[in-house]
Amino acid sequence: MTALFSNVARVLLVSLLTAASASAFAQTRVDDAWVRTSVPGQPSSGAFMRITADTDSKLLSVSSPVARDVQIHEMSMTNDVMRMGPVDSVPLPAGKTVSLDPDGYHVMLMGLVGQIKAGDQVPLTLTVEDARGVRETIEVKAPARAMMDSMDMSHDHGSMH
Amino acid sequence: MNDLLTRRQVVTGMGLLGLGLLAGCDGSTTALDFKYGKDLSNKIMGRTFKLTDTSGEVKTLSSYRGLMPVVFFGFTQCPSVCPTALARAVQAKKLMGEDGKTMQVIFITVDPERDTPEILDAYVKQFDPGFVALRGTLEQTQAVAKEFGVFYEKVPVGDTYTMSHTATSFVFDSRGNLRLGLSPSLSAKQCAEDLLTVMEVC
Numbered sequence: 001m002t003a004l005f006s007n008v009a010r011v012l013l014v015s016l017l018t019a020a021s022a023s024a025f026a027q028t029r030v031d032d033a034w035v036r037t038s039v040p041g042q043p044s045s046g047a048f049m050r051i052t053a054d055t056d057s058k059l060l061s062v063s064s065p066v067a068r069d070v071q072i073h074e075m076s077m078t079n080d081v082m083r084m085g086p087v088d089s090v091p092l093p094a095g096k097t098v099s100l101d102p103d104g105y106h107v108m109l110m111g112l113v114g115q116i117k118a119g120d121q122v123p124l125t126l127t128v129e130d131a132r133g134v135r136e137t138i139e140v141k142a143p144a145r146a147m148m149d150s151m152d153m154s155h156d157h158g159s160m161h
Numbered sequence: 162m163n164d165l166l167t168r169r170q171v172v173t174g175m176g177l178l179g180l181g182l183l184a185g186c187d188g189s190t191t192a193l194d195f196k197y198g199k200d201l202s203n204k205i206m207g208r209t210f211k212l213t214d215t216s217g218e219v220k221t222l223s224s225y226r227g228l229m230p231v232v233f234f235g236f237t238q239c240p241s242v243c244p245t246a247l248a249r250a251v252q253a254k255k256l257m258g259e260d261g262k263t264m265q266v267i268f269i270t271v272d273p274e275r276d277t278p279e280i281l282d283a284y285v286k287q288f289d290p291g292f293v294a295l296r297g298t299l300e301q302t303q304a305v306a307k308e309f310g311v312f313y314e315k316v317p318v319g320d321t322y323t324m325s326h327t328a329t330s331f332v333f334d335s336r337g338n339l340r341l342g343l344s345p346s347l348s349a350k351q352c353a354e355d356l357l358t359v360m361e362v363c
Contacts, residue, residue: 036244039237039283043275046240069319075241080344082242083325086318102241110321148248148288 028053028092028128033142035122040115047107047124047142049100053092057130060089064124068111075104092128120144190338195358197351198332199342206339207232207331210305212269212295215282220295222337228265229359231343232331234311236272237284242328242345243268247288250330252349253356254289260360261353263335266292271313271326273302332356334363 033049044067051059062070074087090105092098100106107124109116116122126138190202207222214220222230231250235243247268254261268285270276273296276284281294297305306313313326330352332341340359343352 036240039280039287041277041280042237042284044238044240069321071318073240073318073323077242077328077345080327080329080342080346081312081325082239082328082345083316084240084323085316085325102245106240108240108318108323110319146287148251 027055027130027136028057028126028138030126030138030140031097033124033140035109035116035120035124035142035144037118037120037144037146038112038116042115043112044108044110045112045116046102047100047109047122048102049107049124049140049142050097051090051092051100051126051128052095052097053128053130054094055130056094057092057128057136058089059092059098060127060129060135062107062124062126064109064122066113066116066122067109068113071108071110073106073108075102075106077103089129116144118144118146190340193340193358193362195341195355197347198344198355201331201339201342204339207305207309207333208337208339210269210295210297210301210308212297212301212305213278215278215294215296217278220293222333225265225267225333226337227335229263229335229356230265230267230333231356232267232269232309232333233328234269234271234306234309234313234326235328236270236324236326237276237280238272238323239326244288246328246330246345247285247292249347249349249352250292251289253353256350256353257357260357263360264356268292268294269302269305270294270296271302271306271311272324273297273299332359334359336363338363 029052031050035047036045038045064070071086072090073084076083090098121141122144124140124142128136192200192202211219211221233246250266254264270281276296278296281296285292285294309331311327313324315322316325328345330343331339332343334340341355
């Protein structure tokens with residue numbers, strides 16, 4: 001009973017703190033976020049980053065004003081066949097850095113409202129939920145990089161929180 | 162390397178003079194010893210496709226005779242493997258120096274419904290102005306994929322779709338013989354080494 005009470009109390013406390021100041025509980029870090037540039041008329045692009053959560057959590061969703069529909073997809077490669085498909089969430093084990101990169105999970109920006117040009121700062125809002133169901137939102141500004149730059153993963157640090 | 166280039170140019174010139182035979186320069190398509198890629202010398206694939214380039218011209222494999230065509234199937238909304246493969250081709254071309262000029266990257270879309278000639282043209286040219294993109298009707302796309310043994314399918318997501326597809330790069334020698342399959346897992350350097358092996362035979 002005491003344990004249960006204490007859990008409830010902690011959830012309440014975290015919720016209050018989250019509401020009061022998003023940065024008070026720095027649970028999830030986002031590093032090296034970037035978005036691939038698009039060519040005129042291209043209706044979608046991808047966003048990539050590294051995410052580290054303090055506690056076992058999952059990335060539930062991402063939103064951005066540059067696209068009408070933002071989804072999380074997973075790419076897998078079997079016998080040189082690339083398979084792509086949406087996932088409900090991305091597990092973020094405590095303390096482990098999870099890469100959203102062209103070789104695995106990534107964010108699909110679908111229905112772009114305009115061309116994404118090199119140097120654009122693309123706002124992304126990530127929703128992360130921890131094991132207790134507490135949700136956290138993280139705002140990121142991801143610089144847009146040209147196609148050719150995607151090979152060299154030069155790490156200019158994106159904003160984090 | 163200079164001797165090699167000269168020999169190849171002579172042989173290519175002979176080929177252009179007109180026999181047009183689908184045989185290796187030495188009259189055979191014996192297996193090649195690739196370090197990283199898969200030898201496809203004994204496969205008869207991808208010889209009869211007829212597709213349209215982004216300026217509306219009809220192209221076949223023989224349109225690229227004398228060059229070393231590197232054929233990749235993909236779609237411009239592909240977030241990962243397509244840009245990675247094209248960027249890798251740019252790097253491999255650079256690593257090959259002068260020899261890289263013979264390499265002709267051909268991007269065949271598996272998504273002709275959304276990949277218009279304009280989008281395709283802008284897409285491949287941002288990697289290298291020399292890259293070409295080919296496009297067919299839905300039926301032609303099915304036919305060319307079948308001819309190469311390439312798998313592709315639409316994956317519905319929300320009210321739109323993404324695609325799964327084979328990500329091998331298919332390499333022909335300058336006489337139109339299929340020679341090499343490059344896996345997406347290989348590095349640009351590994352690809353460049355195997356591409357030079359293709360150029361040594363023809």
